[in-house]
Amino acid sequence: xxxxxxxxxxxxxxxxxxxxxxxxxxxxxxxxxxxxxxxxxxxxxxxxxxxxxxxxxxxxxxxxxxxxxxxxxxxxxxxxxxxxxxxxxxxxxxxxxxxxxxxxxxxxxxxxxxxxxxxxxxxxxxxxxxxxxxxxxxxxxxxxxxxxxxxxxxxxxxxxxxxxxxxxxxxxxxxxxxxxxxxxxxxxxxxxxxxxxxxxxxxxxxxxxxxxxxxxxxxxxxxxxxxxxxxxxxxxxxxxxxxxxxxxxxxxxxxxxxxxxxxxxxxxxxxxxxxxxxxxxxxxxxxxxxxxxxxxxxxxxxxxxxxxxxx
Amino acid sequence: xxxxxxxxxxxxxxxxxxxxxxxxxxxxxxxxxxxxxxxxxxxxxxxxxxxxxxxxxxxxxxxxxxxxxxxxxxxxxxxxxxxxxxxxxxxxxxxxxxxxxxxxxxxxxxxxxxxxxxxxxxxxxxxxxxxxxxxxxxxxxxxxxxxxxxxxxxxxxxxxxxxxxxxxxxxxxxxxxxxxxxxxxxxxxxxxxxxxxxxxxxxxxxxxxxxxxxxxxxxxxxxxxxxxxxxxxxxxxxxxxxxxxxxxxxxxxxxxxxxxxxxxxxxxxxxxxxxxxxxxxxxxxxxxxxxxxxxxxxxxxxxxxxxxxxxxxxxxxxxxxxxxxxxxxxxxxxxxxxxxxxxxxxxxxxxxxxxxxxxxxxxxxx
Amino acid sequence: xxxxxxxxxxxxxxxxxxxxxxxxxxxxxxxxxxxxxxxxxxxxxxxxxxxxxxxxxxxxxxxxxxxxxxxxxxxxxxxxxxxxxxxxxxxxxxxxxxxxxxxxxxxxxxxxxxxxxxxxxxxxxxxxxxxxxxxxxxxxxxxxxxxxxxxxxxxxxxxxxxxxxxxxxxxxxxxxxxxxxxxxxxxxxxxxxxxxxxxxxxxxxxxxxxxxxxxxxxxxxxxxxxxxxxxxxxxxxxxxxxxxxxxxxxxxxxx
Numbered sequence: 001x002x003x004x005x006x007x008x009x010x011x012x013x014x015x016x017x018x019x020x021x022x023x024x025x026x027x028x029x030x031x032x033x034x035x036x037x038x039x040x041x042x043x044x045x046x047x048x049x050x051x052x053x054x055x056x057x058x059x060x061x062x063x064x065x066x067x068x069x070x071x072x073x074x075x076x077x078x079x080x081x082x083x084x085x086x087x088x089x090x091x092x093x094x095x096x097x098x099x100x101x102x103x104x105x106x107x108x109x110x111x112x113x114x115x116x117x118x119x120x121x122x123x124x125x126x127x128x129x130x131x132x133x134x135x136x137x138x139x140x141x142x143x144x145x146x147x148x149x150x151x152x153x154x155x156x157x158x159x160x161x162x163x164x165x166x167x168x169x170x171x172x173x174x175x176x177x178x179x180x181x182x183x184x185x186x187x188x189x190x191x192x193x194x195x196x197x198x199x200x201x202x203x204x205x206x207x208x209x210x211x212x213x214x215x216x217x218x219x220x221x222x223x224x225x226x227x228x229x230x231x232x233x234x235x236x237x238x239x240x241x242x243x244x245x246x247x248x249x250x251x252x253x254x255x256x257x258x259x260x261x262x263x264x265x266x267x268x269x270x271x272x273x274x275x276x277x278x279x280x281x282x283x284x285x286x287x288x289x290x291x292x293x294x295x296x297x298x299x300x301x302x303x304x305x306x307x308x309x310x311x
Numbered sequence: 312x313x314x315x316x317x318x319x320x321x322x323x324x325x326x327x328x329x330x331x332x333x334x335x336x337x338x339x340x341x342x343x344x345x346x347x348x349x350x351x352x353x354x355x356x357x358x359x360x361x362x363x364x365x366x367x368x369x370x371x372x373x374x375x376x377x378x379x380x381x382x383x384x385x386x387x388x389x390x391x392x393x394x395x396x397x398x399x400x401x402x403x404x405x406x407x408x409x410x411x412x413x414x415x416x417x418x419x420x421x422x423x424x425x426x427x428x429x430x431x432x433x434x435x436x437x438x439x440x441x442x443x444x445x446x447x448x449x450x451x452x453x454x455x456x457x458x459x460x461x462x463x464x465x466x467x468x469x470x471x472x473x474x475x476x477x478x479x480x481x482x483x484x485x486x487x488x489x490x491x492x493x494x495x496x497x498x499x500x501x502x503x504x505x506x507x508x509x510x511x512x513x514x515x516x517x518x519x520x521x522x523x524x525x526x527x528x529x530x531x532x533x534x535x536x537x538x539x540x541x542x543x544x545x546x547x548x549x550x551x552x553x554x555x556x557x558x559x560x561x562x563x564x565x566x567x568x569x570x571x572x573x574x575x576x577x578x579x580x581x582x583x584x585x586x587x588x589x590x591x592x593x594x595x596x597x598x599x600x601x602x603x604x605x606x607x608x609x610x611x612x613x614x615x616x617x618x619x620x621x622x623x624x625x626x627x628x629x630x631x632x633x634x635x636x637x638x639x640x641x642x643x644x645x646x647x648x649x650x651x652x653x654x655x656x657x658x659x660x661x662x663x664x665x666x667x668x669x670x671x672x673x674x675x676x677x
Numbered sequence: 678x679x680x681x682x683x684x685x686x687x688x689x690x691x692x693x694x695x696x697x698x699x700x701x702x703x704x705x706x707x708x709x710x711x712x713x714x715x716x717x718x719x720x721x722x723x724x725x726x727x728x729x730x731x732x733x734x735x736x737x738x739x740x741x742x743x744x745x746x747x748x749x750x751x752x753x754x755x756x757x758x759x760x761x762x763x764x765x766x767x768x769x770x771x772x773x774x775x776x777x778x779x780x781x782x783x784x785x786x787x788x789x790x791x792x793x794x795x796x797x798x799x800x801x802x803x804x805x806x807x808x809x810x811x812x813x814x815x816x817x818x819x820x821x822x823x824x825x826x827x828x829x830x831x832x833x834x835x836x837x838x839x840x841x842x843x844x845x846x847x848x849x850x851x852x853x854x855x856x857x858x859x860x861x862x863x864x865x866x867x868x869x870x871x872x873x874x875x876x877x878x879x880x881x882x883x884x885x886x887x888x889x890x891x892x893x894x895x896x897x898x899x900x901x902x903x904x905x906x907x908x909x910x911x912x913x914x915x916x917x918x919x920x921x922x923x924x925x926x927x928x929x930x931x932x
Contacts, residue, residue, distance in 0.1 A: 035764035039772065042757040042816055046775055049813040050782075053790035056797060065665075069402060087676050109690065116687040119680070130921060135694050137917045140874055141894045142910040145902075146697030149704065153551040156700055172491055174552065175537050189694065218679075239781070247783025250876060254898060257538035258497060261676045264785050269675075271789050271881075273499075274668045275399045281793075284786045295781055362885035367900055376730075387886030388731070390896060403792070407801045407884045542899040 054288070061281035069275030079282035088266070088283070092290075095262040098177075099245035102184040106192040106241050107234065109185070114196035114233075118203070129197070136190035144183050144254050151179050151255075175257030183255040184245055191244075192237040199233020235298070243291055263287055358597040361604060362387045364397060364408040366587070367542045368562075369461070371620040378607050384600055392541040393498055401426055401592050409595040410604060412460055414585045416500070418450040419659035421590065427456040428591040434602040437609035445586065445626035450659075457588035458605050459626040461617070464646060464654065465501040465583035468544075468563030472572040473554040481505045481578040484557060485528075489535050494553035497539040499671040500657050501583045503529065505557060508580040514655045517663040526670045533674055548573055564622045564644055575643040581653040582646065586626070698914065705907035722908040732909065735893035742804060742879075742889060743872040746811035751865040753812070754819025755857075758864075761820065762827040779817040787814060788881035795882065802884030810882045811872045818871060819864035826860025866924075 061079050064072040082088070117128055135143065150156045151173040158170040173179060203226065211221040227234075249264030258265075263283060270280030363375075367390035375386050389408070391397045394417040400406045401421070413421055421427050432438055438458055445459045469478045473492075484493055484505075495502060503522075504514030506529045512521050538547045545566035547553040556563075563575040589605050591598055607613060614630035622644050625631050631639065638644055646654070660667065708717035726732065761772065779787070791810050800806060834856070838848045876891040883892055890913075897906050 032764065032766045035760040035766045038756040038760035041753040042820070043772075043775070045753060045813060045816060046779070049791065049794070049809055050778055050787070051775075053794040054786075056793045057786070057790045060793060069399070087673055091676050112683060113687050113690045116683040119683070126925070130925070131691065132694070134914075134918060134921060135698060137870065137874075137921070138698065138910065138914050139891060139894060141876060141891055141898060142701065142906070142913070143697060145894075145898050145906065146701045146910075149700055150697060170551065172537075186693070186697070189690075243781055243783060247785045249785060250895075257536075257540075258675075259533075259536065259539065264783070266672075266676065267785050267789060269672070271792070272399050273393060273395045274672060275395065275402065276668065277793070280789065284789055287783055288786050291781060291783060360886065364885070367896070372731075385886075387888075389885050389888070392899070403796045405792075405796045405800060405802050405884070407803065540899075546902065 057281045057284055060277055061279075061285050063278055065276055065278045069277065071278065079279045080286070082279060083282055083286055091261055091266055092263050092286070094260070095246055095264070098181065098184065098262060099242050099248075101181060102188060102245045103192075103238055103242045105181070105185050106189050107237065110189055110192040110196055110237065111234075114193050114200050117193075117197050118200040132190055132193055140187055141250065141254070143187060144251055147179065147183050147186065147255055148174060151182075174255065175259060177256070177260055179255040180252050180260055183251040184248065187251065188241045188245060191240040195236035195240060196230065196233045199230040199236070203229055239295070239298070243295075246291065247287060357382055357384055357600045357603055359383070360385045360387065361410070361597050361600045362389075362408045363410045363604070364389050364391060364400070364406070365410075365412045366390060367392055369412070369587075369621055369623075370617060374608070374613060374616055377613070378604060382600075382603060382607075384603075386604075390542075395499065404594075406592065407596070408592055409597040409601040411590055411592055412587050413457070413590055414587050414657070415448065415450050416657040416659045418448075418457055418588055418590065422451060422456055423659070426593055428593050428595060428598060429455050430458065430591060430605075431602060432458075434599065435606045435609065437606045440609050440611060440614075440627045440629040442626055442628040442631075448586070451588070457590040458609065460587045460589050460608070461621075461623040462584070462586040462626055463623040464560040464585070465496065465498070465505070465557065466560050466563060467555065467576040467578055468548060468558045468566060468573055469555045469576055470548055470553075470570070470573050472570075473551075478555065478576045479579055481509045481557075481580050483578075484535065484555065485509070485532055486535075489555055491535065491537045492554040493532075493535040494538045494540055494544045494547040494556035494558070495532075495536045496544065496557050496559065497541040499667055502557065503667055503670060504583055504655070504657065505578075506532065508578070508655075511580075514583060515658045515660060517660055519666060522663075522666055522670060526673065529670065529674045530677065533677060539675070545569075559623075560644070560646075561622045564641075567643070577646060577650045581655055582650060584651070584654040584656050586656075698910075701907045702911045702914070705904050705911045707904055707907075710903050722904045723912075725903075725905050726908045726912065729905065731888070732890070732893055735888045735890045738804060738887055739873060739890040742807050742811055743869055746808050746815055746872050747865055747868045749808075750812045750815035750868045751819050751861060754816045754864060754868070755823050755861050757816065758820045758823035758827060762824055776817045776820055779814045780821070784814075784877040788878040791878070792881040802882060802887070804887045806882045806884065807879055807887060807889065810878050811875065814875075814878060815868035815871055818867050819861075822864035822867055823857065823860045826857050826863070830856060 060071060062075050062077070064074045064076050064078070066072045083092075117125065117132075120128055148155070152158070153170045153172065153174070155174070157173060158167075161167045162170065207225055207229070208221055211225045212218070216224070247264045247267075249262065249268050252258075252260045252262050252265055261269075267280050267283050267287070270276045270283065274280075361384050363370075363386055365388070369390075370388070375388055378384065379386050391400070394414050397411055397413065398417060398420065401408065401411060402424075432454065435458060438454070441459050445462065446454055451457045467478060467481070467484070474489075483489075484495075500514070503525055506525045507514055507516050507521070510521070510524055510528060512525070516522060516525070537553050538544075540547060541559075543562070544553075544556050544558040545562045548556055548558075548563075548566045549569055558566075560575060563573065566573040567575065589608070591601050595601060608617070609627060611627065611629040611633055614625060614627040615633040618625050618630065618634065618638075622638065624645055625634070642650075705722055706718050706720070707715055708719045708721070709715070757776065761769070761776075787810075791806075791813070795802060795806055830853075834852055835848050838852045839845075843851065874891060875889075876895065879889050879892055880895070883889065894906065894909070
């Protein structure tokens with residue numbers, strides 16, 4: 001591995017960057033020094049393997065593509081301009097729509113489910129929660145593939161329906177946008193249920209009782225008391241589902257027959273087949289920017305804390 | 312402390328399992344200097360490892376295992392589904408592969424861009440088994456960088472149980488009756504090429520105006536295509552998702568083996584032809600071992616084994632002699648002369664490739 | 678009444694969650710290659726699995742990567758969590774932001790950017806490049822988990838220990854650490870899960886001979902799929918269940 005020289009130099013450069021920082025705080029006392037010491041590995045690792053790569057991608061997005069895909073260091077905004085062509089805006093829009101519906105359905109399906117879990121007597125709760133987590137621990141690809149077996153022309157659903165005489169010709173369920181949606185919801189449901197459960201579990205039931213004592217019908221209690229109080233869980237679940245769903249390329253690939261192109265597929269395609277790293281980088285930066293802006297707006301309006309993200 | 316102790320025990324168990332699995336997972340004991348067994352004569356010292364990058368569904372595991380056993384080399388075998396995908400990995404420089412299998416037009420690109428190592432043909436004596444008409448091609452005069460592997464075609468495969476009318480032309484794929492019933496290769500050059508053929512142009516067209524027409528025509532095909540699949544289009548034909556497809560010849564034949572109703576059809580406009588070659592990327596660490604692998608593949612009985620599993624066409628005349636005559640005489644496997652004459656080989660199109668890239672992204676993106 | 682509706686609904690959700698898994702397990706015993714109709718009971722696919730060298734190798738790689746990356750990210754992440762919890766220092770806000778990036782960044786962006794880095798540095802893709810990537814995305818998750826545990830931690834216990842004459846290191850060893858161990862283990866478990874199942878980032882950072890199980894499954898799925906995949910899923914599921922049950926038992930023992 002020729003990593004030695006390259007990464008050594010980069011490491012040195014990185015620590016030099018932190019030097020003025022270090023000297024300033026040595027005067028602050030050993031407390032801060034201790035903090036920086038504990039944080040040094042994290043800063044080094046994330047700095048080198050997260051920030052530097054992102055900067056690289058940003059730089060690449062501004063360069064020109066050579067005839068066979070190599071980077072020509074001439075600066076241009078053409079890659080970004082290309083992204084605003086209707087075709088790619090459409091792809092981005094489609095990804096947002098799919099991510100939105102995945103999140104919405106997960107929320108709609110997951111909330112009552114989480115509510116039920118939170119109400120079950122304590123001794124059963126552990127087992128029931130485990131039952132939710134175990135599918136989540138099965139490999140994601142395999143779980144997605146299972147839907148191929150179920151949905152396809154000779155799959156379980158069609159076989160059963162035909163055997164029951166309900167249909168004569170098999171339904172074309174696989175390789176449709178619907179199949180992609182089912183696969184996405186299936187994959188992300190536990191990510192929604194768990195934070196929701198954490199939040200709902202903390203509900204103070206006396207407040208709910210008070211509300212109904214005061215004459216509020218159940219739906220109003222839900223809207224005015226339950227929902228606002230479980231907002232942190234809703235927010236955490238939404239984030240945990242929406243963002244990964246946005247960049248997803250495996251599910252459209254396996255369940256969509258490589259027909260539905262979402263932004264994840266576009267980026268993968270540009271890097272691995274079309275060999276247009278420049279355009280792929282631009283698409284990646286745009287995706288990142290979208291996610292960051294969306295998150296900041298979301299966080300500001302709801303004021304969430306990170307702890308709910310990891311129940 | 313029970314928890315952390317349990318955690319540590321689990322970790323130790325994990326580590327033990329993973330070490331055992333990584334050690335015995337390979338094709339045999341990796342030995343840095345194993346002199347090859349007597350059966351193969353005097354051999355140069357081979358490395359313990361070889362990294363092969365090949366098309367999917369192109370080399371049976373038993374051949375890999377046989378090579379591993381005989382030479383004591385651990386073979387790491389990865390696959391790709393298109394030339395472009397392979398080029399992307401090799402071009403990035405970080406791939407680490409010792410052997411790749413580019414098609415003819417991709418050989419042009421890779422030679423031009425100096426991405427390949429020259430081959431020492433004296434280390435590949437079985438090269439003599441290759442028929443003369445496959446050697447010395449325009450993309451690699453003198454076979455400095457490559458050794459032929461297989462040749463084949465891109466054709467139509469149709470399930471005659473589901474499709475009653477005769478299929479004769481590329482245009483048939485566009486039939487609205489086949490909406491959502493077509494499986495197509497996920498291959499930019501051949502799919503656009505077939506589209507160009509329906510318009511009466513050649514597969515190596517560079518005129519932007521004609522390519523625009525092709526783009527529009529291809530967009531009309533898209534609603535018919537249920538699955539884009541270069542790895543195993545036969546799967547969709549066999550499980551009923553698709554009734555008709557633009558597939559590699561051998562995929563059609565393999566489907567036919569499982570379901571005789573599936574037939575290979577040669578469109579009248581002309582099929583697409585390709586020749587794949589084994590080559591060594593520049594900077595490969597195990598060049599000698601790669602050459603030994605090439606030599607192994609070119610052994611008549613080995614090459615025949617590959618063709619048995621994946622019925623593409625052998626450039627190896629000695630291996631052809633070992634083939635069952637019914638295979639050689641099967642027009643759906645070895646196209647007749649007149650079909651071959653009308654077939655078209657792909658060429659590298661240089662800068663125009665970017666135009667093709669765009670068309671492809673646009674069509675797949677809608 | 679509402680309870681019963683909710684209960685019924687939840688049963689349906691559980692069915693939805695488990696139906697695909699049952700189908701997979703069922704067909705792993707099916708004689709037919711095509712995963713379509715039932716033709717007979719057989720263990721053949723499991724036998725095939727045991728001799729499938731690429732899968733065994735991939736499993737070994739996956740375990741190795743998971744172990745190393747979990748160990749490293751747990752240590753680094755716990756240290757970071759301690760620092761973020763206890764100290765106030767210049768640049769803390771920036772640090773928070775930095776720690777959040779791996780959690781919110783789309784996996785594909787992280788994958789391609791790491792690939793870009795490796796290519797630029799001329800690094801050959803292999804197990805080390807995968808491990809580096811896994812550590813990078815696991816650190817933040819460990820930190821968040823440990824911090825959640827630290828949140829409920831009573832600082833006065835530490836002060837009491839020091840008042841009673843223990844030095845910093847002894848206090849940490851005897852008081853702090855034992856109390857946050859469950860949090861550290863949760864974080865480690867999370868890092869392990871993330872690493873074992875990771876596909877996207879590994880997809881872009883793996884090289885020849887360093888295929889992991891998710892990558893191998895992906896290529897199996899793209900080719901002529903045989904029920905061997907089903908057999909593999911069943912085995913993995915069984916292993917997961919075993920581990921989960923074991924950890925539950927061990928946790929109960931703690932009490």
